[in-house]
Amino acid sequence: MSGRRALTAVLLLALTACTTGPSLENRGQVTASPGDSRHLTIGSAGFTESDLLAQMYALLLNQAGYKTALLTVANRELYEPALESGQIDIVPEYAATVADWLNAKAHGADAPPAGSPDLGTTMRALRKLAAPLGLTVLDPGRAVDQNAFAVSRSYARRHGLKTLSDLGASGLKVRLAAGDECVRRPYCAPGLRKTYGIDVTGIDPKGVGTTQAKQAVRSGRDQMVLTTTTDATLDAFGLVLLADDKRLQNADYVVPVVNRARAGGTRVTAVLGRLNDVLTTADLASLNRQVDSWRRLPSDVARTYLKDKGLLK
Numbered sequence: 001m002s003g004r005r006a007l008t009a010v011l012l013l014a015l016t017a018c019t020t021g022p023s024l025e026n027r028g029q030v031t032a033s034p035g036d037s038r039h040l041t042i043g044s045a046g047f048t049e050s051d052l053l054a055q056m057y058a059l060l061l062n063q064a065g066y067k068t069a070l071l072t073v074a075n076r077e078l079y080e081p082a083l084e085s086g087q088i089d090i091v092p093e094y095a096a097t098v099a100d101w102l103n104a105k106a107h108g109a110d111a112p113p114a115g116s117p118d119l120g121t122t123m124r125a126l127r128k129l130a131a132p133l134g135l136t137v138l139d140p141g142r143a144v145d146q147n148a149f150a151v152s153r154s155y156a157r158r159h160g161l162k163t164l165s166d167l168g169a170s171g172l173k174v175r176l177a178a179g180d181e182c183v184r185r186p187y188c189a190p191g192l193r194k195t196y197g198i199d200v201t202g203i204d205p206k207g208v209g210t211t212q213a214k215q216a217v218r219s220g221r222d223q224m225v226l227t228t229t230t231d232a233t234l235d236a237f238g239l240v241l242l243a244d245d246k247r248l249q250n251a252d253y254v255v256p257v258v259n260r261a262r263a264g265g266t267r268v269t270a271v272l273g274r275l276n277d278v279l280t281t282a283d284l285a286s287l288n289r290q291v292d293s294w295r296r297l298p299s300d301v302a303r304t305y306l307k308d309k310g311l312l313k
Contacts, residue, residue, distance in 0.1 A: 034136065034264030039067045043088040046074035048291045048298065049145060049230060049284060053092035053254065055302035056275055059312055064271045076101060084133050089263040090272075095119065095140055096250030098257065099126035102133070117247040123255075130257065136264040140253035141276030143284045145230045147187060147208075147249050149176075150239040152217055163245040167224075168196035177204045177213035178226035188226060191248045214239060229281050232289030254279070278309045 040061060044054035051072070058068040071088060073079035080101070082088040096115025099122055103114035106129060114125040119140065127137050151161060161167050167174065174192075182188035182203050192198040206213035209227035214237040216222040225239065234240065256272050258264055283305070290301045306312035 034266075035259075035261045036265035036267055037089065037262040038065070039069075040089040040263055040268075041069045041071055041087065043079045043083065043091040044070060044072045045076070045079065045091075046072045048232075048288050050092055051298040052284075052287050052291065052302050055299050056279075056306060057090055057092065057256065057272060059303060059306055060271050060275060061268070063312060064267065066268075080105075083135060083257065083259055086259045086262050088259070090256055090258045090268070093137075093255050093257045094145060094252040095122050095126055095137075095255050096146070096252045098255075099129060100250075102126070102129040113250075115250040115252075117250055119251040119253055122251045126255075134260050136258050136260045138256040138258065138269055138272055139276060140255045141279050143230075143254045143279045143281050144252055145228050145254065145281070145284065146244075146252035148227055148229045148231070148241050148244065149192075149224050150214075150217070150227050150231070150234055150241050151224050152220075153238050153240050155223065156240050156242070161242060163243040164192070164196045164198065164248070165245050167242060168192075168198045171199065172223070173199050173201045174223045175202050175204055175221075176200055176224050176226065177206045177216045177222040179208050180205045182226060187249055195246050195248045230285040230288055232285050232292050236293065254284070274311055275306075278311065 042054045042057050042061075044050045054070055058070055061068050073082065073088070076098075079088055079091060080098075083091055099114040103111050103125070114129060115122050116125075123137065123140065130137050149164060151167075156162070159166075159170050159172060161170065176182065176189060176192075178188060180203070184190065189200045189203060192200050204213070204216055204222045206216055209225070209231050211233075213222075213225045214227070214233065217225045217239060218237045224242075227234070227239075227241075229241065231241075258268060287301050287305060290296045291298050303312065
Protein backbone atom coordinates (compact mmCIF):
# COMPACT_ATOMS: atom_id res chain seq x y z
CA MET A 1 0.00 0.00 0.00
CA SER A 2 1.39 3.40 -0.96
CA GLY A 3 1.92 6.13 1.65
CA ARG A 4 -0.99 8.13 0.25
CA ARG A 5 -3.33 5.13 0.30
CA ALA A 6 -2.26 4.28 3.84
CA LEU A 7 -2.99 7.84 4.93
CA THR A 8 -6.37 7.72 3.23
CA ALA A 9 -7.22 4.44 4.93
CA VAL A 10 -6.30 5.81 8.37
CA LEU A 11 -8.32 8.97 7.79
CA LEU A 12 -11.29 7.00 6.55
CA LEU A 13 -11.27 5.00 9.76
CA ALA A 14 -11.34 8.26 11.67
CA LEU A 15 -14.16 9.60 9.54
CA THR A 16 -16.36 6.56 10.13
CA ALA A 17 -16.23 7.33 13.84
CA CYS A 18 -17.64 10.79 13.26
CA THR A 19 -21.03 10.78 11.59
CA THR A 20 -23.02 13.28 13.59
CA GLY A 21 -21.03 16.52 13.31
CA PRO A 22 -19.50 18.48 16.20
CA SER A 23 -19.69 16.93 19.64
CA LEU A 24 -21.57 18.73 22.40
CA GLU A 25 -18.41 20.20 23.86
CA ASN A 26 -17.50 21.63 20.44
CA ARG A 27 -20.89 23.09 19.60
CA GLY A 28 -19.56 26.54 20.52
CA GLN A 29 -17.58 26.44 17.29
CA VAL A 30 -20.82 26.84 15.36
CA THR A 31 -21.14 30.44 16.46
CA ALA A 32 -17.44 31.12 17.09
CA SER A 33 -15.53 33.67 15.04
CA PRO A 34 -14.41 32.39 11.63
CA GLY A 35 -11.07 30.61 11.93
CA ASP A 36 -7.99 30.68 9.72
CA SER A 37 -6.00 27.50 10.29
CA ARG A 38 -2.73 27.36 8.35
CA HIS A 39 -3.05 23.60 7.78
CA LEU A 40 -6.13 22.68 5.75
CA THR A 41 -7.50 19.35 4.54
CA ILE A 42 -9.41 19.54 1.27
CA GLY A 43 -11.91 16.83 0.51
CA SER A 44 -12.77 15.34 -2.87
CA ALA A 45 -15.81 13.21 -3.67
CA GLY A 46 -13.67 10.91 -5.81
CA PHE A 47 -14.85 11.67 -9.34
CA THR A 48 -12.85 13.58 -11.94
CA GLU A 49 -14.45 16.98 -11.55
CA SER A 50 -14.30 16.94 -7.76
CA ASP A 51 -10.65 15.87 -7.90
CA LEU A 52 -9.85 18.75 -10.26
CA LEU A 53 -11.59 21.32 -8.08
CA ALA A 54 -9.87 20.02 -4.94
CA GLN A 55 -6.50 20.20 -6.69
CA MET A 56 -7.13 23.79 -7.78
CA TYR A 57 -8.21 24.78 -4.27
CA ALA A 58 -5.03 23.23 -2.85
CA LEU A 59 -2.72 24.91 -5.37
CA LEU A 60 -4.24 28.33 -4.77
CA LEU A 61 -4.12 27.93 -1.00
CA ASN A 62 -0.53 26.66 -1.09
CA GLN A 63 0.48 29.74 -3.04
CA ALA A 64 -1.20 31.89 -0.38
CA GLY A 65 0.92 30.30 2.36
CA TYR A 66 -1.32 27.48 3.57
CA LYS A 67 -0.22 23.89 3.96
CA THR A 68 -2.78 21.53 2.47
CA ALA A 69 -3.59 17.85 2.35
CA LEU A 70 -6.01 16.16 -0.04
CA LEU A 71 -8.42 13.45 1.05
CA THR A 72 -10.79 11.51 -1.18
CA VAL A 73 -14.03 10.38 0.48
CA ALA A 74 -16.56 9.37 -2.14
CA ASN A 75 -19.52 9.10 0.24
CA ARG A 76 -21.23 12.36 1.25
CA GLU A 77 -22.61 10.55 4.32
CA LEU A 78 -18.99 10.39 5.49
CA TYR A 79 -17.37 13.57 4.23
CA GLU A 80 -20.10 16.00 5.26
CA PRO A 81 -19.99 15.08 8.97
CA ALA A 82 -16.19 15.15 8.73
CA LEU A 83 -16.49 18.68 7.38
CA GLU A 84 -18.64 19.61 10.36
CA SER A 85 -16.12 18.20 12.82
CA GLY A 86 -13.09 19.82 11.17
CA GLN A 87 -11.43 16.60 10.01
CA ILE A 88 -12.01 17.99 6.54
CA ASP A 89 -11.87 21.77 6.15
CA ILE A 90 -13.01 22.47 2.58
CA VAL A 91 -15.05 20.55 0.02
CA PRO A 92 -16.13 21.58 -3.49
CA GLU A 93 -19.89 21.13 -3.64
CA TYR A 94 -22.92 21.80 -5.84
CA ALA A 95 -25.39 24.32 -4.47
CA ALA A 96 -28.79 22.74 -5.08
CA THR A 97 -27.66 19.16 -4.51
CA VAL A 98 -26.00 19.83 -1.16
CA ALA A 99 -28.91 22.07 -0.11
CA ASP A 100 -31.33 19.20 -0.71
CA TRP A 101 -29.02 16.76 1.07
CA LEU A 102 -28.69 18.94 4.18
CA ASN A 103 -32.42 19.62 4.11
CA ALA A 104 -33.23 15.92 4.06
CA LYS A 105 -30.73 15.37 6.87
CA ALA A 106 -32.37 18.07 8.98
CA HIS A 107 -36.04 17.54 8.13
CA GLY A 108 -36.34 14.03 6.74
CA ALA A 109 -36.32 12.47 3.29
CA ASP A 110 -39.87 13.64 2.55
CA ALA A 111 -39.15 17.32 3.23
CA PRO A 112 -39.86 19.72 0.35
CA PRO A 113 -36.68 20.35 -1.67
CA ALA A 114 -34.48 23.26 -0.62
CA GLY A 115 -32.73 23.58 -3.99
CA SER A 116 -34.41 25.32 -6.89
CA PRO A 117 -33.60 26.59 -10.39
CA ASP A 118 -33.05 30.06 -8.90
CA LEU A 119 -29.49 30.48 -7.61
CA GLY A 120 -30.31 33.20 -5.08
CA THR A 121 -33.13 31.20 -3.52
CA THR A 122 -30.97 28.08 -3.43
CA MET A 123 -28.03 29.87 -1.80
CA ARG A 124 -30.21 31.42 0.90
CA ALA A 125 -31.68 28.02 1.75
CA LEU A 126 -28.25 26.36 1.68
CA ARG A 127 -26.61 28.91 3.96
CA LYS A 128 -29.50 28.70 6.42
CA LEU A 129 -29.10 24.92 6.59
CA ALA A 130 -25.29 25.01 6.79
CA ALA A 131 -24.84 27.66 9.49
CA PRO A 132 -26.13 25.63 12.48
CA LEU A 133 -23.71 22.85 11.52
CA GLY A 134 -20.69 25.14 11.76
CA LEU A 135 -20.34 25.34 7.99
CA THR A 136 -19.90 28.38 5.78
CA VAL A 137 -20.90 28.33 2.13
CA LEU A 138 -18.70 30.61 0.04
CA ASP A 139 -19.96 32.44 -3.02
CA PRO A 140 -20.72 30.36 -6.11
CA GLY A 141 -18.66 30.85 -9.22
CA ARG A 142 -19.68 30.88 -12.87
CA ALA A 143 -19.37 27.12 -13.37
CA VAL A 144 -22.46 24.96 -13.06
CA ASP A 145 -22.70 21.17 -13.28
CA GLN A 146 -26.35 20.24 -13.49
CA ASN A 147 -28.42 17.65 -15.26
CA ALA A 148 -28.71 18.25 -18.99
CA PHE A 149 -30.13 16.51 -22.04
CA ALA A 150 -28.30 15.77 -25.26
CA VAL A 151 -29.31 14.52 -28.70
CA SER A 152 -27.22 13.54 -31.69
CA ARG A 153 -25.88 16.41 -33.73
CA SER A 154 -27.52 15.02 -36.86
CA TYR A 155 -30.89 14.68 -35.09
CA ALA A 156 -30.70 18.29 -33.86
CA ARG A 157 -29.77 19.55 -37.32
CA ARG A 158 -32.46 17.52 -39.07
CA HIS A 159 -35.23 18.82 -36.80
CA GLY A 160 -33.89 22.32 -36.10
CA LEU A 161 -33.39 21.74 -32.38
CA LYS A 162 -31.41 24.05 -30.11
CA THR A 163 -33.51 24.03 -26.95
CA LEU A 164 -35.75 21.65 -25.04
CA SER A 165 -38.63 23.93 -25.99
CA ASP A 166 -37.82 23.25 -29.64
CA LEU A 167 -38.03 19.52 -28.98
CA GLY A 168 -41.37 19.88 -27.21
CA ALA A 169 -42.80 21.99 -30.03
CA SER A 170 -41.64 19.47 -32.63
CA GLY A 171 -44.01 16.77 -31.38
CA LEU A 172 -41.32 14.14 -31.84
CA LYS A 173 -41.56 10.96 -29.79
CA VAL A 174 -38.52 10.58 -27.57
CA ARG A 175 -37.05 7.52 -25.94
CA LEU A 176 -34.70 8.72 -23.21
CA ALA A 177 -31.50 6.97 -22.08
CA ALA A 178 -31.21 7.67 -18.35
CA GLY A 179 -31.27 6.06 -14.92
CA ASP A 180 -34.23 4.11 -13.56
CA GLU A 181 -35.13 6.99 -11.25
CA CYS A 182 -35.84 9.25 -14.25
CA VAL A 183 -39.33 7.78 -14.44
CA ARG A 184 -40.38 9.53 -11.23
CA ARG A 185 -37.96 12.41 -10.62
CA PRO A 186 -39.58 15.79 -11.27
CA TYR A 187 -36.49 17.13 -13.05
CA CYS A 188 -36.38 14.22 -15.49
CA ALA A 189 -39.19 12.56 -17.48
CA PRO A 190 -42.12 14.13 -15.56
CA GLY A 191 -40.54 17.58 -15.83
CA LEU A 192 -39.77 17.18 -19.52
CA ARG A 193 -43.43 16.38 -20.14
CA LYS A 194 -44.88 19.05 -17.86
CA THR A 195 -42.48 21.94 -18.51
CA TYR A 196 -41.62 21.37 -22.15
CA GLY A 197 -44.41 19.16 -23.49
CA ILE A 198 -41.89 16.59 -24.71
CA ASP A 199 -43.45 13.26 -25.65
CA VAL A 200 -41.22 10.93 -23.61
CA THR A 201 -42.39 7.48 -24.64
CA GLY A 202 -40.07 5.50 -22.40
CA ILE A 203 -36.87 5.30 -20.38
CA ASP A 204 -33.96 3.16 -21.53
CA PRO A 205 -32.29 2.40 -18.16
CA LYS A 206 -28.64 2.79 -19.12
CA GLY A 207 -27.60 5.28 -16.41
CA VAL A 208 -26.77 8.98 -16.36
CA GLY A 209 -24.25 9.96 -19.01
CA THR A 210 -22.78 6.47 -19.31
CA THR A 211 -20.98 5.27 -22.40
CA GLN A 212 -23.81 2.83 -23.07
CA ALA A 213 -26.42 5.58 -22.83
CA LYS A 214 -24.58 7.86 -25.24
CA GLN A 215 -23.94 5.02 -27.66
CA ALA A 216 -27.68 4.28 -27.67
CA VAL A 217 -28.39 7.85 -28.81
CA ARG A 218 -25.58 7.85 -31.35
CA SER A 219 -26.94 4.64 -32.87
CA GLY A 220 -30.52 5.95 -32.99
CA ARG A 221 -31.88 3.38 -30.55
CA ASP A 222 -32.74 6.30 -28.25
CA GLN A 223 -33.31 9.92 -29.17
CA MET A 224 -31.99 11.70 -26.07
CA VAL A 225 -29.66 11.05 -23.14
CA LEU A 226 -29.60 12.44 -19.62
CA THR A 227 -26.10 13.70 -18.85
CA THR A 228 -24.54 16.82 -17.27
CA THR A 229 -23.53 20.27 -18.44
CA THR A 230 -19.82 19.46 -17.96
CA ASP A 231 -19.86 16.11 -19.79
CA ALA A 232 -16.45 15.93 -21.46
CA THR A 233 -17.25 13.24 -24.03
CA LEU A 234 -20.27 14.56 -25.95
CA ASP A 235 -18.23 15.53 -29.02
CA ALA A 236 -16.73 12.05 -29.24
CA PHE A 237 -20.24 10.60 -29.51
CA GLY A 238 -21.50 13.25 -31.91
CA LEU A 239 -23.91 14.65 -29.32
CA VAL A 240 -25.00 18.20 -28.46
CA LEU A 241 -26.82 19.61 -25.45
CA LEU A 242 -30.26 21.15 -25.81
CA ALA A 243 -30.56 24.34 -23.77
CA ASP A 244 -32.75 24.17 -20.66
CA ASP A 245 -34.41 27.45 -21.67
CA LYS A 246 -37.26 27.21 -19.14
CA ARG A 247 -34.91 26.37 -16.25
CA LEU A 248 -36.22 22.96 -15.32
CA GLN A 249 -32.97 21.97 -13.64
CA ASN A 250 -31.82 23.15 -10.23
CA ALA A 251 -29.01 25.66 -9.73
CA ASP A 252 -26.09 23.28 -9.18
CA TYR A 253 -23.37 25.92 -9.27
CA VAL A 254 -19.97 24.96 -7.90
CA VAL A 255 -19.57 26.29 -4.34
CA PRO A 256 -16.81 25.73 -1.77
CA VAL A 257 -18.20 24.66 1.60
CA VAL A 258 -15.85 25.19 4.55
CA ASN A 259 -15.64 24.45 8.23
CA ARG A 260 -16.26 27.89 9.74
CA ALA A 261 -14.02 27.45 12.79
CA ARG A 262 -11.02 26.40 10.70
CA ALA A 263 -11.41 27.94 7.24
CA GLY A 264 -14.17 30.52 7.50
CA GLY A 265 -11.91 33.57 7.52
CA THR A 266 -11.63 36.22 4.85
CA ARG A 267 -8.29 34.98 3.51
CA VAL A 268 -9.58 31.59 2.39
CA THR A 269 -12.67 33.27 0.96
CA ALA A 270 -10.51 35.68 -1.05
CA VAL A 271 -8.15 32.97 -2.32
CA LEU A 272 -10.89 30.65 -3.54
CA GLY A 273 -12.89 33.60 -4.85
CA ARG A 274 -10.19 34.20 -7.45
CA LEU A 275 -11.12 30.90 -9.08
CA ASN A 276 -14.80 31.90 -9.13
CA ASP A 277 -13.95 34.88 -11.31
CA VAL A 278 -12.56 32.78 -14.17
CA LEU A 279 -13.78 29.16 -14.04
CA THR A 280 -16.71 28.60 -16.40
CA THR A 281 -18.88 25.60 -17.20
CA ALA A 282 -17.08 25.23 -20.54
CA ASP A 283 -13.72 25.37 -18.77
CA LEU A 284 -14.79 22.62 -16.39
CA ALA A 285 -15.93 20.42 -19.27
CA SER A 286 -12.59 20.96 -20.99
CA LEU A 287 -10.66 20.07 -17.83
CA ASN A 288 -12.74 16.92 -17.39
CA ARG A 289 -11.98 15.96 -20.98
CA GLN A 290 -8.25 16.27 -20.45
CA VAL A 291 -8.42 13.82 -17.56
CA ASP A 292 -11.07 11.40 -18.82
CA SER A 293 -10.19 11.32 -22.53
CA TRP A 294 -6.56 12.39 -22.67
CA ARG A 295 -5.58 10.53 -19.49
CA ARG A 296 -3.75 13.44 -17.92
CA LEU A 297 -3.35 13.65 -14.15
CA PRO A 298 -5.84 15.95 -12.39
CA SER A 299 -2.97 17.69 -10.58
CA ASP A 300 -1.21 18.51 -13.88
CA VAL A 301 -4.42 19.67 -15.55
CA ALA A 302 -5.31 21.86 -12.58
CA ARG A 303 -1.85 23.45 -12.42
CA THR A 304 -1.75 24.19 -16.15
CA TYR A 305 -5.19 25.77 -16.08
CA LEU A 306 -4.38 28.03 -13.15
CA LYS A 307 -1.13 29.14 -14.76
CA ASP A 308 -2.86 29.83 -18.08
CA LYS A 309 -5.41 32.00 -16.26
CA GLY A 310 -2.70 33.92 -14.40
CA LEU A 311 -3.80 32.60 -11.01
CA LEU A 312 -0.66 30.59 -10.30
CA LYS A 313 2.97 31.62 -10.65
